[in-house]
Amino acid sequence: MLQSKAKWNYSEPIDITTGLDELSEISPIIKKMLLQRGITTKEEANQFLSPDLHQLHSPEQLSSITKATERVHQAISNKEKILVFGDYDADGVSSTTVMLKTLLELGADCDYYIPNRFSEGYGPNEEAFIEAYKSGFTLIITVDTGIAAVHEAAVAKELNIDLIITDHHEVQDELPDAFAILHPKCSPEYPFKELAGVGVAFKFAEALLGYFPKHLLEFVAIGTIADLVPLVDENRVLTFYGLHALTISKNLGIKALKNVCKMNGNITEEDVGFSIGPRLNAVGRLQDADLAVQLLMSDDLYEATELAEEIEAINEQRKEIVNNIVKEAEQIVSEVEGVIVVAKEGWNEGVLGIVASKLVRKYDRPAIVLTIKPETGEAKGSARSIPAFDLFQNCMKVRELFTHFGGHAQAAGMTLPVENINCINEKLNEFIYKELSEDDFKQEIEITDTLNLSDISIELIKEISRLSPFGMKNPKPLFQIVEIPDNVRQIGSSKNHLKLQFKKEKTQVEGIGFGQGDLYHFISPMTPLTVVGELSINEWNGMKKPQIMIRDMRIDSWQLFDNRGRRHTEVDPYLHLDLLALTKEEKPLRSDLKQITYDTDQQFISKTDILFIFDLPDKLEQLEEIIQRAKPKIIQACYTVEDSAYLTSFPSRENFVWFYALIKKRKELDLKRELTAIMNAKGWSKEQIVFISKVFFELGFVKIDNGVIQINPNPNKRDLSDSKLYQERLNRIQMEKTLYYSNYEELRNWFSSYISDLQTAKEEIKEWI
Incomplete structure (x- = not known):
């Protein structure tokens, strides 16, 4: 038996006869997946499978957007200086790029500012606003930040700077007193509340430009995917077209970035999520994020290439720093509690969110990772959570213990006095143990459907791709199959990956488990294996084969x-x-x-x-x-x-009868003299003759003295099976044969x-x- 690592959640059974009857061109499996997503009509299915820009909502539905648009146009007309105030992650960088390109297109006198993560921290800050004032800026537009900047908004007002906030993060108890706030969750009329920061910036750009800016969609795709917002509704449409724009992009910075990522062909959400996004994020994690904005804004091929290569080097450095901190953090985690809180002086705060994610995956616990700043007596860092625990809401219960705090249900950033670390840990442990059972701590896997091996084909996998782009609330489907693997082996230089081969009739599917090489020792022959994973196509030397990328597995039998x-x-x-x-x-x-x-x-x-x-x-x-x-x-x-009884010939009853008749005829038989002759005459081994003799002795048929066998003239009538020696030999043979x-x-x-x-x-x- 092998227990799964994660908690498996199965989608509710769907009766595919209850909806989408008109869609005869799609397979029952795809029909079921659409119904699981709440798509029940042909019109909804067509909209989902074929995203259209006409499905997007009007920017005018965002509260205060008209006021904000008029103020920007006024500033441009009056030749006022406009500052775009962004954030240092991929969403913030792409948001800054969208807004900056829009303002430049309108002829604005503008610049941008992204705070340094290490010296200024997250979000707007008083010092930066004062510097903007000194530099003559009269209008500040925040992108992907600002909804919690209550104090900074007051500072801007005192400085006679108009502040337009565009953001998407969780709204806290008090809203900033800004000139205008563009935020879906502050806009009762806006139908979709889950735009990324770059999505809000894009809506503002559309309102400012007066037309739909398709040329900015590639940046929207980057920020939307990298920020892990739900890829449904508008986000699905924007990302769908944004990925196409990335594929054919003429932006020199993006082309250079694709080159260092070795990307060819159609750009997918995975390319952005695992290659482009992390590289843009890496810059702000280790230094000023300006480098990433410069790359996306570059119009010089040589400059763009140099910037992309520099960003690639920074990303490699980031990986090394993360690995080192993870090792140190794991040494601190001596006992896993409800919520992991680790803190140490000298840790690079820019990568602590990644470290927290790795700890969550390893220990199945929410994790807060902090770097201690002895000069200020504060700890600063990031947190990541498990699906069952809303980190944002629970931290808000003890908001007074934090100096700064913000984020989402599954991720947050924070600053706090060092002396509050233990108290926060105790409080969060108290909350989590009240809310969750032991089973809730496990990572969760949502299983879309159970497939027979014969269901899997290249055609099905291509059909599934019509549901992309995949992401939050539209996850890449995970399928369960139950089969006996035809072949199991470890692969990779360190044998840390697993490769399975499933065969059934004409269907052949490979299973690949990256990082699961240790499970090789738990897979026995002829044993049904239940695997859960993503279906994909393996293409090698022009040959295409279906494969399942294994996420988890279990074995239910002994x-x-x-x-x-x-x-x-x-x-x-x-x-x-x-x-x-x-x-x-x-x-x-x-x-x-x-x-x-x-x-x-x-x-x-x-x-x-x-x-x-x-x-x-x-x-x-x-x-x-x-x-x-x-x-x-x-x-x-x-x-x-050793000394196998099974491989040693066992005397038959006829052998016993012949030998007894010989002794009876001779009355006396000296084995020391006649053993060889008997062996040659009958083809018996010495061990057989000795064994027969001992059985007769045990049954009282003969007497043996110094190798001389004498017949007992009046033996009791007994069967060979009465001999313990005979039975032990039979038992031994049967045992060896069986085991x-x-x-x-x-x-x-x-x-x-x-x-x-x-x-x-x-x-x-x-x-x-």
């Missing part, structure tokens, strides 16, 4: 690993489990193994995860009793046979007859991996 006759048995992969070693007699074994023998008192044998059988029993019944007592989920057959010389399937069937009740003991299954 397992047998056949290591018979091998000198070495792997134990290390199983050290986190309960291990029991069965030997014939006490012997030196590694300390990880609890040891019992066939003579161990049954009351001292308890249930175990894995039973290593290192020695064979004298008779099958001994092993049967131990198996029924230990109830192992995995059996490792690790024994060998050693059987094939894998025969051995597994024998064990199954004694542990089949384990299949229903699900409540006893422990979480292993």
Whole structure:
């Protein structure tokens, strides 16, 4: 048995006969996926499968947008200086680019400012506003930030600077007193509340320009995907067209960035999420984010290439810093509690969100990672959460303990006095244990459907791609298949990846589990494996094959690993489990193994995860009793046979009759003198003749003295089966035949007859991996 790493949630059963009857051109699997997304009419399905720019909402529905637009045009007419105040992440950088390009197109006297993460922190700040005032700026437009800048808005007002806030982050208790706030969640008339920061900036750009700015869509796609907002409604449409714009982009910065990312062909949401976004984010994590804006604004090929290469180097540096902090953080996490809070002086605050994400994935707990600043007595950092725990709402319960705080349900940034760290940890642990059960801490996987292997094809995978771009609230579908793999092996230079081969009739599907090489030791032959993953197409040398990228797996049945006759048995992969070693007699074994023998008192044998059988029993019944007592989920057959009884010819009854007749005729037989002659005459081995003699002696048919056999003239009538020696030899032969010389399937069937009740003991299954 193998327990899944994550908690598997299955989509509610869907009756595909209840909707979308008109869509005969799509497969039942796709129809079911549309219904799962609440799409029940042909019109809704067509809109989803074929996104159209006409589905977008009017910017005029955003509250205060008319007022904000008029103020910007007024500033341009009056030749006022306008400052775009952005954020240092990919959403902030792309938002800044959208607004800056818009203002420049309108002929504005403008510049941009992105605060330094390390010296200024997140969001608008008083010092920056004062500097803007000194530089003659009379209008500041924030993008992807500002909704929590209550104090800074007051400062702007005192300085006679008009402040237009465009943002999408969670609205807090008090709104800033700004000239205008453009925010979907502050706009009752706006139908869609989940725009990214760049989406709000784009809406403002559309209102300012007076036309739909298709040339800015590529930046919208970057910020929307990188900021992990729901890819539904407007975000789906904007991203769909934005990805196409990225594919054919003429922007020199984007072309240079695609080049360092080695991107060719159609750009996907995964290209943005795993390559473009992280590189733009890396700049602001380690230094000023201006470099990223300069790249996207560049109109010089040589400059754009240099900037892209510099950003690539920064990203590599970021990876190294993250790895080092993760190692240090894991050393601090000695005991996993409800919420992990780790803090240390000297950690680079720019990467702490990534570190928190890695800790969440490893420990299945929300994580807050802070760098301590001894000069100010503060700690600053980021947090990431698990699906079941709303980090934003729970931190807001103790908002007074933070100097600064903001974010979403699953991610947040914060500054706090060092002395409040323990108190915050205690409070959050109190909240999380009240809200969640132990099962809630596990990562969750949403399973779209269960497929037969024969369902999987290149055509189906292409059809599924029509539901892209995938992201939040439109996740890439995960499918479950239950099959016995035809081949299992570890791949990669460190053997840290897993490759499975599934075959059934004409269908062949490969399964790839990146980072799951350790599970190789938990997959036994002829065992159904339940895997969950994403379907994709593997293309190599012009050949296309369907594959499933494995996200998680489990095995519901008990397992047998056949290591018979091998000198070495792997134990290390199983050290986190309960291990029991069965030997014939006490012997030196590694300390990880609890040891019992066939003579161990049954009351001292308890249930175990894995039973290593290192020695064979004298008779099958001994092993049967131990198996029924230990109830192992995995059996490792690790024994060998020496002096095999099974391979030694066992005398037939005719052999016994002939030998007895010889003794009876001779009255006396000296084996020392006649053994060789008998062996040559009958083709028997010495061991056979000695065995027959001992059986006759045990039954009282003969007497033996110094190798001389004499007939007993008046023996009791007894059958050969009355001989204990005879029975032991038969038992030994049967035991060896059953446990050693059987094939894998025969051995597994024998064990199954004694542990089949384990299949229903699900409540006893422990979480292993």
